[in-house]
Amino acid sequence: MHNYSLFSLISGALGGHRRWSQAWRTPTPRKSYDVIIVGAGGHGLSTAYYLAKKHGIRNVAVLEKGWLGGGNTGRNTQVTRSNYFWPESAAFYEHSLQLYEGLSRELNFNVMLSQRGILTLAHSHHELENLRRWANAIQVNGIDSELMTPEEIKRLVPLIKLDARFPVHGGFIQRRGGISRHDAVAWGYARGANALGVDIIQQCEVTGFRQQGGRVAAVETSHGMIGAGSVVLSVAGHSTVLAGKFGLRLPISSMALQAMVSEPIKPCLDTVVLSPTVHMYVSQSDRGELVLGGGADVYTSYAQRGGLPAFHQNVTALLELFPAFRQLRLMRQWAGIVDITPDTTPIMGLTPVDGLFINCGWGTGGYKAIPAGGDTMAYTVAHGEPHPLIAQFGLKRFASGALIDEGAAAGVAH
Numbered sequence: 001m002h003n004y005s006l007f008s009l010i011s012g013a014l015g016g017h018r019r020w021s022q023a024w025r026t027p028t029p030r031k032s033y034d035v036i037i038v039g040a041g042g043h044g045l046s047t048a049y050y051l052a053k054k055h056g057i058r059n060v061a062v063l064e065k066g067w068l069g070g071g072n073t074g075r076n077t078q079v080t081r082s083n084y085f086w087p088e089s090a091a092f093y094e095h096s097l098q099l100y101e102g103l104s105r106e107l108n109f110n111v112m113l114s115q116r117g118i119l120t121l122a123h124s125h126h127e128l129e130n131l132r133r134w135a136n137a138i139q140v141n142g143i144d145s146e147l148m149t150p151e152e153i154k155r156l157v158p159l160i161k162l163d164a165r166f167p168v169h170g171g172f173i174q175r176r177g178g179i180s181r182h183d184a185v186a187w188g189y190a191r192g193a194n195a196l197g198v199d200i201i202q203q204c205e206v207t208g209f210r211q212q213g214g215r216v217a218a219v220e221t222s223h224g225m226i227g228a229g230s231v232v233l234s235v236a237g238h239s240t241v242l243a244g245k246f247g248l249r250l251p252i253s254s255m256a257l258q259a260m261v262s263e264p265i266k267p268c269l270d271t272v273v274l275s276p277t278v279h280m281y282v283s284q285s286d287r288g289e290l291v292l293g294g295g296a297d298v299y300t301s302y303a304q305r306g307g308l309p310a311f312h313q314n315v316t317a318l319l320e321l322f323p324a325f326r327q328l329r330l331m332r333q334w335a336g337i338v339d340i341t342p343d344t345t346p347i348m349g350l351t352p353v354d355g356l357f358i359n360c361g362w363g364t365g366g367y368k369a370i371p372a373g374g375d376t377m378a379y380t381v382a383h384g385e386p387h388p389l390i391a392q393f394g395l396k397r398f399a400s401g402a403l404i405d406e407g408a409a410a411g412v413a414h
Contacts, residue, residue: 004108023187024068024194029201032227033061035381036219038206038242039234040064041073042182042367043359045189045200046374047232047381052196054375055382060198063221065205069186072236075304075336076367077259077281077293079272081118081177083138083145088392089345089406090141093365095389096372100180103371109188111180112286118177118272119153121321123166127277135172147172159268164320166277179272179283179291185370209245215354216246230381232357237302237337239360246353251342251398252361256297258306258335260314262328264288273321280317290325292318296338296364306335338363343403348377349386349394357381358395365406 002008002021012020035051037044040062051057064070080100082093104110122128131147138145148171150162162168190200201223208220209231218227233242237254265288274281282292294314297307311333319326340363341347347361359377362369376387386394397403 023191024200027199027201029061029199029204029221029223029226032218032229033199034059034229035232036060036226036228036230037062037232037234038219039071039236040068040190040200040202041071041234041236042069042186042189042370043373043377044232044234045069045186045193046370047234047359047377048198048200048374049189049193049196050375050378051381052193052198055378057382058197060193061226062193062198062200063204063206063219064200064202065222067202068190068200069183072336072338072366073182073186073370075259075334076182077283077291078179078182078367079118079177079281079283080113080180080368081174082143082368083118083120083134083174083177084406085134085137086404086406087141088404090138090143092372092376092389092393093368094141094143095375096369097176099371099375101176103185103188107188107192109184109191111184111188113178113180114286115176115178116271116283117173117175118274119148119156119171119173121153121171121273121275121277122169123275123277125169128169128171131170131172138174143174144176145172145174156271157269157273159322159324160273161321161323166275166320168321173271177272179285182367185367189370189374206242211246211353216356228355230355230357232359232377232381234359234377236360236362236366237339239339239358243351243358246351246356248351248353250347250358250360250395252339252347253300254302254337254339255299256301256303256306256335257293257338257364258297258310258314258333259291259293260311260330260333261285261292262290262325263331265290265328275317275321278317278320280314280321282318282322289331290318290328296340297335302337304335304337306333338366342398343405344407345404346373346393347395348373348390349380350384351395
């Protein structure tokens, strides 16, 4: 793998950028692999990377029907945080944030992590008390969290309107939270996995599976049949479709979650601001664009575009809190397909089919979970048992009733 450094960047620039090596190969599929991962998004690529790096399993293929990182990984708002309520979720997301903090060095690829903080607002005394309870729980879980008064919020975010239609009564901030570059995360993991011998096969649609003796044996693809020792499904909103080919029914609803960006302006927003009441969150990118999103569209869909009602709600909510932005033009809008479970906690681990593993149900939390998702799934595949951090995230909780309700920590309605 070509090592990126200041010297190599200068040398590449002086050479007209003609001597750069490919970041990853375009291989022809082998007849079989020890592990096949379906989905070349952040979770699929990170799982492949950690399988090869930590567990020495390098006969691995990542199959993607489109292009690498072209699904939800490239269609989100890049927020990275670990301020979750329940201990199980807090431990998992804190592990992910800690991995993010060292990811650029780990992958020798700048993921542009900006720990500018994420501020959650309260718009009533009742909501402020709920946030106080949430912040206390986060602190008990050993994660940074700090309550803020309206005056402190105004100093941090000068453009915010405290006496809006829903007045700001306070809030709390996780200062280690922030944003990173979603494309860079996908490309960094792809480059790292490729260097360790993983085959990343794009434009390769999975059409079915073969089983033998109750165990997964092969994957049917648009490139032909490929043998598999184990299979990992990491396809977000399409998880129910592929799991259905094994006769499995997953407790997941798929719907569009849209986001949008404004024209670029000078730096004016130094943190991520989230309001659960008006269902909107906003940050400013390194290019100066305002990146905003909100709640999911309230209908089942596989469309990657979203609808006008949620679009209007997001913009209206932004202007409630930041009327100074009313003259800005929106440049583009998009949507991803989120997979939402009844308790808004992911489904990770083993399935009733021997050799089949699943990683899905992230709802709006999939991007921030990419490093830990890959790390724990790689451990689970390599050892044949769930990693301790995801032991409570399995399918069995829906039968036992041991749900982990993180609906509030999602920050927006879905």
